[in-house]
Amino acid sequence: MRHFGWAGWILFVWIFVSIAGQLLPVDINQIHLPSILNAPDWQNWLGYDDLGRPVLGRLLAGSLTSLIVSFTVVTVSVVLGTILGTLSAYQGGMTDLIVVRVIDIFLAFPGILLAIALAGILGPGIDNVVIALSVVGWVGFARLARAQTLSLKHREHVLAAQALGTKKRKIILRHLIPLISAPLLIEATFGIAAVIIAEAGLSFLGLGVQAPDASWGSMIRDGARYMLVAPHLVIVPGLALMVVVLSVNLLGDRLRDVMDVKTNVQKGSH
Amino acid sequence: MLRLLLTRLSSTVIVIFGVISLVFLLIHLVPGDPVDVMLGENAQMADREALREALGLNRPIGQQLITYIGNLLQGDLGQSLHSRTSVSSMILERFPATLQLALVSLLVSCLIAFPLGIVAALNRGKAWDKVAMGVSLLGVSIPNFLLGPMLILLFSLSLGWLPVSGKSGFASMVLPAITLGTALAAVLSRMIRSTLLEVLNEDYIRTARAKGLSYIRVVIFHALPNAMLPIITLLGLQLGVLLGGAVITETVFSWPGIGKLTIDAITKRDYPVVQGCVLLISISYVIVNAFTDIIYGWIDPRIRQGDRS
């Protein structure tokens, strides 16, 4: 944990606060008209939004939204992508050709364009956001898992296992996946950051969470309307989003550095 | 060379065909009956049948796809359900605005990324490297729907220098271009750094250094020109960041381009327009990528000889 410094701590706080925040006796949908757009003060740390709801409570609720969506999407994507990627590389032939083409087709949609179109067509709602982002998300993992498997499948221990007549499933699970898990972990870390931004982006466009649920993206969108009179409504969720994404990215960078050391050593050895 | 061109072209054609099919299938993902969603449940029976007929939804799906592609080849993207005008003319009207914004953003990102990447590469592992890469990481971590409002707050409101949004001359392009360019710059600067570092390890650079030329001179006059080729290729690949980001950035700044058209169409459930926009953006991305790839292969003899996997 020492390697990951403050970024690790921030992520720990993020996860803790998201979960613990739900236990607080704050009703995030409680409207209090006289407090509308009140700026932060000592009693109310982050002030109130355009309906007089506490921004702190909504920030925490949005935090949980980010957490749940990002971990769900990345888990689904990693599992799907790894299975497809390793299988297709190991199998080779026609299967591989088809998977590669499908990957190419999905990669042809720049950025989150496909997710936007999917979420837009499936209709707003956080479940559709998870679906849309997973549909787009598996591709990167599949590509990575495939490339890694290709480079590993002629290693001695794999060939040995094949010679011994080990089942395909067992070879993939026991001999391949453990070796490719490190790069997948790094990719998954960056994936978390990307999904947090994507979910917030979809919610910003009105395609994500529906009122009165909270997401950092929808908070930024709503807050931008009162930017002139209550800038804290944009700045608070904006900072939270930025700090968390930055920390996740930093963590990914650190992880990569740590793993890179290993590959450098390997490079040097042959 | 010809072989490379042919394989690249054929795979591009396959990808484009796949993209078209996927976009075509989008309308079948609409929950329930798409005609109901578009017209409302109580619409007149005649209207519903007319729309079903116009969209071809009453025919077998394979036949629909063939018609769709056939129409596409004639430049026909269908008709907007909302304004009843042709989707292709709507897109053509908006395309120049998106192109302008993308090009200016590209310029902005180059202006940010080159200094950052060079400084980082020159000071590898030192404080400046960390600062430059920290800035770049920050750039990746600020989404454009946050950066946009922040820039508006600062430059339009507090300082009053630039217009808030809309498209009225050069000044109105500055903020959206910075918003869009920053995300690209963040990625680009890292690539410039790593490419430069790779080039700096080459023998001829060591030779130049050995001849006693200053490090900065070596980097700018020897390493950078040689690193330009891969960097330009990366730039082509990163066009996706630009095109994808344009959807949100255009919405933030009410920039009348294709991205905003896409979002407007989604809120109006104008699916033919959504399909047209997504198709156009993706296909231009695919084509640009194929071109950079081919040109790169043509220039770089190492690639011309061997086939990449």
Added chain:
Amino acid sequence: MLLRPGYILSVFVFLSLTACSDPSSTSIRFALASSPISLDPRYATDAVSSRINRLLYQRLVDFDQKFQVKPALAGWNQLSPKHYRFKLKPVRGYFKNGERLTAYDVKATYDFILENENASPHRSSLLIIDKIIVVDDQIIDFYLKRIDPLFPGYLVIGIVPKNMAADRTTLNRIPAGSGSFSFLEWPDTSRLVLQRKSDKQLVEFIYVHDATVRALKLIRGEVDLLQNDLPRELVQYLGKENNILLKNLPGNNFTYLGFNMEDRLTSQLAIRKAIAHAIDRQSLIRYLMGGKTRLANALLTPEHWAGLKNAKAYSYNPDLSRSMLESLGYTRDKPLLLEYKTSSDPFRVRIATIIQQQLNEVGIKVSLKSFDWGTFYGDIKSGRFQMYSLSWVGIKTPDIFRYVFHSESVPPQGANRGRYINKKADELIEAAETSPDMSARGQYYQDLQEQLLFDLPYIPLWYEEHFVAYRNNISGYSLASDGNYDGLKSVEKLPSP
């Protein structure tokens, strides 16, 4: 080598830039929250189009402060109960082709609307017209199918030139009226340019979707005036700006909560009453609406000649509401579930969210559904709702009551979208329509509105205020109680310092 790509790009960008906006523009720029849809007065129904059409076209009659009909382009005599003779005033406008507006243009305009196949949305309000006969250039006779004392009040459609009357596609985009303004250009939805005929002053309507951006553009001088459609906080913010002036005026656009009277739940009077007592309209007005917004108890304002004068308003009484619901068997554990539809306009969603919360407090769980305007309005028109909120804009004559509440006005015949069927209300509407005496007619309409307040097909909310915010080099703009843009006929702009 390093600079070349950037250099090429910048040259390209420079070449591709189009005309820049002129910061010291002499034209008067008016910001709009939505763009006009049709500038053909025979088809325009949205508020913005109708208000702009008032500047482009002339009409036969208009209304005074008490909403009594008054002559505009023409005065009239009632020659018999079903025969009106209109005499055009000598001062009349010219069309673009140089021809003066005549009785033939009037006939062409109204004949076009009455033609069924032209599908004008105004046709239903004019079906009472039997035939139109031109006597000479300046005199035109209207014959009615039945007696209707409100009749001249229906003739508010802008007059189009007879030679273009048949050309729908052209008029829709290139209006050609005889009003105080002439049309210059409408290149896209974001910008419409008119010219004042009297002094060649240019007026630009600039469509800016986002409220904050509209306010910022006003502060920065990118527009000169804006009217309405701004949240109260932004109006207060504009009020603190040194170079921005504000004016406001009580309005008469009626905002309400509508119910589906055929729905299993919202058809129950007790439920509607419980909802009426659960909504704190005073607080909503105090914390969200502009300072001159008034509580409403009826569709027409009290100062209207047919308006309800002393209404027994529903008080905010959550306890009463709760006990009413309890007696119907709804409690906190077994709440009443309702669906509430609204447009996706952020301000409307904001109000709806607060109403949702207030209803939640008495034990009604409301699921809020917001849709883009087209979908929402489509749903409402076809009766797909339990509960929704909407406004009636620009209502002048009490024939609105037949259109909205008569049992024969269920869509597509009229706008009785909630399917309110009440024999007594029908009788009052018919009695008012046939009553020859003005004050008796006013009384019938008052009785009707009392009945409506009792039955609650609508829960009346408020009449929103109108306000205008303008830069300090603008003068002479006056607000109208229906929110029209007629102030632009007299507005002046000093050159900016």
